[in-house]
Amino acid sequence: xxxxxxxxxxxxxxxxxxxxxxxxxxxxxxxxxxxxxxxxxxxxxxxxxxxxxxxxxxxxxxxxxxxxxxxxxxxxxxxxxxxxxxxxxxxxxxxxxxxxxxxxxxxxxxxxxxxxxxxxxxxxxxxxxxxxxxxxxxxxxxxxxxxxxxxxxxxxxxxxxxxxxxxxxxxxxxxxxxxxxxxxxxxxxxxxxxxxxxxxxxxxxxxxxxxxxxxx
Amino acid sequence: xxxxxxxxxxxxxxxxxxxxxxxxxxxxxxxxxxxxxxxxxxxxxxxxxxxxxxxxxxxxxxxxxxxxxxxxxxxxxxxxxxxxxxxxxxxxxxxxxxxxxxxxxxxxxxxxxxxxxxxxxxxxxxxxxxxxxxxxxxxxxxxxxxxxxxxxxxxxxxxxxxxxxxxxxxxxxxxxxxxxxxxxxxxxxxxxxxxxxxxxxxxxxxxxxxxxxxxx
DNA sequence: AAGTTCGGTGTACGTTCGTACACTGAAAGC
DNA sequence: GCTTTCAGTGTACGAACGTACACCGAACTT
Numbered sequence: 001x002x003x004x005x006x007x008x009x010x011x012x013x014x015x016x017x018x019x020x021x022x023x024x025x026x027x028x029x030x031x032x033x034x035x036x037x038x039x040x041x042x043x044x045x046x047x048x049x050x051x052x053x054x055x056x057x058x059x060x061x062x063x064x065x066x067x068x069x070x071x072x073x074x075x076x077x078x079x080x081x082x083x084x085x086x087x088x089x090x091x092x093x094x095x096x097x098x099x100x101x102x103x104x105x106x107x108x109x110x111x112x113x114x115x116x117x118x119x120x121x122x123x124x125x126x127x128x129x130x131x132x133x134x135x136x137x138x139x140x141x142x143x144x145x146x147x148x149x150x151x152x153x154x155x156x157x158x159x160x161x162x163x164x165x166x167x168x169x170x171x172x173x174x175x176x177x178x179x180x181x182x183x184x185x186x187x188x189x190x191x192x193x194x195x196x197x198x199x200x201x202x203x204x205x206x207x208x209x210x211x212x213x214x215x216x
Numbered sequence: 217x218x219x220x221x222x223x224x225x226x227x228x229x230x231x232x233x234x235x236x237x238x239x240x241x242x243x244x245x246x247x248x249x250x251x252x253x254x255x256x257x258x259x260x261x262x263x264x265x266x267x268x269x270x271x272x273x274x275x276x277x278x279x280x281x282x283x284x285x286x287x288x289x290x291x292x293x294x295x296x297x298x299x300x301x302x303x304x305x306x307x308x309x310x311x312x313x314x315x316x317x318x319x320x321x322x323x324x325x326x327x328x329x330x331x332x333x334x335x336x337x338x339x340x341x342x343x344x345x346x347x348x349x350x351x352x353x354x355x356x357x358x359x360x361x362x363x364x365x366x367x368x369x370x371x372x373x374x375x376x377x378x379x380x381x382x383x384x385x386x387x388x389x390x391x392x393x394x395x396x397x398x399x400x401x402x403x404x405x406x407x408x409x410x411x412x413x414x415x416x417x418x419x420x421x422x423x424x425x426x427x428x429x430x431x432x
Numbered sequence: 433a434a435g436t437t438c439g440g441t442g443t444a445c446g447t448t449c450g451t452a453c454a455c456t457g458a459a460a461g462c
Numbered sequence: 463g464c465t466t467t468c469a470g471t472g473t474a475c476g477a478a479c480g481t482a483c484a485c486c487g488a489a490c491t492t
Contacts, residue, residue, distance in 0.1 A: 009489050013439070032337040035250045037479060050481070051440050120391070121248040121337030127395070158416065165385060165417045172384040175336070179347070182340075200374065201381045208424025225459055229469065253449060266451070267470045 017055050019045045021069065024062055025110045032121045033063050033114075063118065063126040070111035071133045077104040078137060082144060094202045098195050101170060105177045116175050134171070138163045145209075154214035162209055166202070173198040233271050235261045237285065240278055241326045248337045249279050249330075279334065279342040286327035287349045293320040294353065298360060310418045314411050317386060321393045332391050350387070354379045361425075370430035378425055382418070389414040 007015075023044035027036045038059060042049040056062040081100045105112050119130045141163040145151045151159060173194060180190035223231075239260035243252045254275060258265040272278040297316045321328050335346045357379035361367045367375060389410060396406035 007489090009438080012489090016439075031250060032248050034247060038481090039479065047439090048441055049479090050442090050483095053481085054439055117337045120335065121333045124398075131395075161413050161416045162420060164413060165420065168388040169381060169384055172388075179343070197377050197380060200377045204378060204381065204424040204428055205421065206424070207427050208420040208422070211423050211427050212420055223459095225467090225469080228459090232469075254451090255449065263469090264471055265449090266453095266472090269451085270469055 013055075016045065016047065016051075020052065020055055020062070021066060024059075025066060025114060028066075028114050028117065029110060032117050033059065033066075033126070034121070034123065060123045060125060063122060064129055066114055067118070067126060067129045067133065070108075070115050073104065073108045073111055074115075074133075074137070077101070078140065080104070090203070090206055094199055094206070097170075098173075098198045098202065101174060101198070102177065102191065102195050105174050106181075109178070109181065112174055113178055116171075116178055134167060138167045141167060148209075150210045150212070154212070158212070158214045162205070166205060169198070169201050169205070229271075232261065232263065232267075236268065236271055236278070237282060240275075241282060241330060244282075244330050244333065245326060248333050249275065249282075249342070250337070250339065276339045276341060279338060280345055282330055283334070283342060283345045283349065286324075286331050289320065289324045289327055290331075290349075290353070293317070294356065296320075306419070306422055310415055310422070313386075314389075314414045314418065317390060317414070318393065318407065318411050321390050322397075325394070325397065328390055329394055332387075332394055350383060354383045357383060364425075366426045366428070370428070374428070374430045378421075382421060385414070385417055385421070 020041060023041050024036060027040055036059065038052050039049045042052050077100060081097050115130060118126050142159040145159055145163060176194045177191060180194060181187055236257060239257050240252060243256055243260065252275065254268050255265045258268050293316060297313050331346060334342050358375040361375055361379060392410045393407060396410060397403055
């Protein structure tokens with residue numbers, strides 16, 4: 001049973017703000033943010049168009065808020081991947097990472113979908129925000145890689161380059177998983193194939209890394 | 217001096233069609249195709265809006281035409297990369313490939329820009345067309361890789377996986393080159409850094425490939 | 433209890449959009 | 463030469479867009 005005490009003003013505002021973010025995310029499922037109109041969002045939320053401005057000054061700044069929000073769940077995923085050494089074999093790291101990625105893509109479809117779209121097509125400021133967040137991911141990965149035997153003797157530059165490669169491959173994997181989800185009839189087998197490919201690719205890259213000689 | 221003979225009807229039609237494609241491509245430089253209106257294109261070309269329908273039945277089918285056109289130049293690039301063995305060392309292959317990529321991105325900016333945008337944000341049919349073309353590229357790369365010592369003993373599946381990885385990395389490199397071109401003040405050094413990264417990544421992947429044991 | 437703040441309303445505007453329809457005039461076909 | 467074809471014209475419409483402006487009423491402040 002819900003307590004029926006009257007809503008405070010900030011609560012109500014926050015609730016509407018959430019509704020706007022959710023509505024925008026839903027509308028972004030099948031077209032880019034630039035193609036979403038203020039009026040559509042307002043109608044979806046159930047407010048009058050001009051009320052939108054009480055929360056965001058433009059669709060673009062709504063986009064920036066959605067980027068922040070999306071990367072909260074992404075960071076949660078990364079924390080999940082690197083949770084302290086339950087597994088230490090290379091195979092274990094690879095399998096665990098890919099499985100975690102799959103789980104989070106399923107769980108936060110619309111966020112990943114939004115990022116994948118706007119990464120290439122959004123307004124400049126949104127693209128830059130996404131690029132920046134991905135760069136942070138690469139840096140975090142680089143510091144993790146630096147603890148592995150082999151890469152621990154590399155130059156910082158080589159570490160950067162390797163994590164860029166890995167993150168790129170994982171972003172691509174996520175995008176493939178997303179588009180496989182658009183056709184639910186054969187989704188399971190498609191997901192299996194995509195994750196298997198991702199696992200193999202990670203292994204190939206790691207083998208390359210183990211045989212790499214960093215020369216400064 | 218231009219010969220002044222009267223234009224034939226098909227010539228004139230083709231000329232207008234080209235103008236429409238060029239105008240659309242230009243308008244796509246700073247927003248996605250879905251956000252480009254039929255009227256904008258028509259105004260840019262200098263025809264009345266309804267005349268657009270004499271050439272395309274919708275913006276979407278215009279998009280498909282642009283995909284075709286863009287991949288003509290991309291295929292030209294790939295032919296260029298694989299031109300018969302002037303160089304045979306791994307380093308030679310890598311350096312040559314990356315340099316060719318850079319050259320073609322510069323030369324066909326707007327085409328690459330269009331593909332990069334619509335690959336993630338375009339209408340479904342456009343996204344599928346692009347995905348299909350990229351898959352063709354991966355297949356061609358796979359048959360090339362199959363001639364290399366090492367990969368020549370691989371399973372078809374492993375070859376597919378490796379070329380998917382390489383193509384993904386190259387697509388990402390192209391996208392980075394494109395966004396570096398948006399800020400002309402430091403473009404040269406940015407391009408140098410990006411291509412250097414791409415070279416290193418290709419080498420890392422190839423080293424992984426040389427040490428890979430394909431087990432069926 | 434009186435006054436202020438502010439999320440949400442309702443109307444109203446000028447613009448731009450896609451597209452329907454009837455048309456024109458020059459090249460193509462006979 | 464007369465007819466047909468068809469790329470391009472011009473007008474006209476309803477719908478959707480962003481946004482300006484005056485307003486309301488309930489939650490807050492004092």
